[in-house]
Amino acid sequence: MFFYDPTLCLPSSEELPDSDDTPVDNELQDLIPGLLKSILAWLWRDxxxxxxxxxxxxxxxPDLPAIVPDGFLSIGIPRVIDEELRLSYVLWEERRVPTFVLEVVSRRHRGEYSSKKALYAQMGVKYYAIYSSRRRRKPRLEVYELVDQEYHLLTGEPVWLPEVGLGLGRDRGVYQGIEREWLYWYDQSGQRIPTPEERAEQAEAWAEQVRQQAEQERQRAEQERQRAEQERQRAEQAEIKLQALMDQLQQRGIDPNQL
Incomplete structure (x- = not known):
């Protein structure tokens, strides 16, 4: 039987350009998704x-240029293909639409609230998040869920994403030495998942606490040893004094055992 797969005629990721040479508008568009990725890399390390x-x-x-979100998450595909890693994400190769897409708004909008939103809905992206730290009258973080091919704004924060198994929300923290508001993953109880840096600091603090406890135990043991040595010396001195007294009694003709 002849089997025809039309996707085999489409260009592969090796044949498609992996960059359009367009830089991100600001550093946050790299750091914010990078932080989310680093948390997952530790949390889902196995x-x-x-x-x-x-x-x-x-x-x-295949007839249109790639869309480049600031960050996206796909679940149910191999994390690593080979040593060269992924050059780009090609839907007809991966055969799975990203579950989650994140756009970080720069000084100028790039269609995050309009054209990109419509395209992600058309693609079938389940969750679409937009973050803008410059918003004052509207929520800085908006998370949409695709229902019947339309995005519906989810309420509350952190926002729970069942298909991801994590929540998404904001908090102030330090990442790469920069203190500001960042996006973080949360567990189902609403607790923020620590970053690798925070886990390292916690581990260092715990190790220091253990070292201090060990040092305190060593000092207590040394104090006990010194007290025991002092008691031994006092006992020896008392024995010497007693023996000297008995010698004196014997010299005077007195039997100490008869006393």
Whole structure:
């Protein structure tokens, strides 16, 4: 039987450009998704069925250029293909639409609230998040869920994403030495997942606490040893004095055992 797969005629990720040479508008568009990716890399370190792309092109139509979100998460695909890693994300190769897409708004909008939103809905992206630290009258973080091919704004924060198994929300923290508001992953109880840097600091603090406790135990043991040595010396001195007294009594003709 003849089997025809039309996707085999489409260009592969090796044949498609992996960069349009267009830089991100600001540093946050790299750092914010990078932080989310670093948290997942530790949290899901034993899982190999996910991929998080940062500033990577998604090819959704062979006749159109790739769309490049600031960050996206796909679940149910190999985390690593080979040593060269992914050049881009090609839907007809991956055969899975990203579950989550993140756009970080720069000084000028690039269609995050309009054209990109419509395209991600058309692609079938389940969750679409937009973050803008410059917003004052509207929420800085908006998370949409795709229902019947339309995005619906989710309420509350952190926002729970069942298909991801994590929540998304904001908090102040320090990342790469920079203190500001960042996006973080949260567990189902609403607790923020620590970053690798925070885990390292916690581990260092715990190790220092253990070292201090060990030092205190060593000092207590040394004090006990010194007290025991002092008691031994006092006992020896008392024995010497007693023996001297008995010698004196014997010299005077007195039997100490008869006393």
């Amino acid at each position: 899982r190999w069925d996910w991929f998080f792309g940062v500033d990577m092109g998604i090819y959704y139509d």
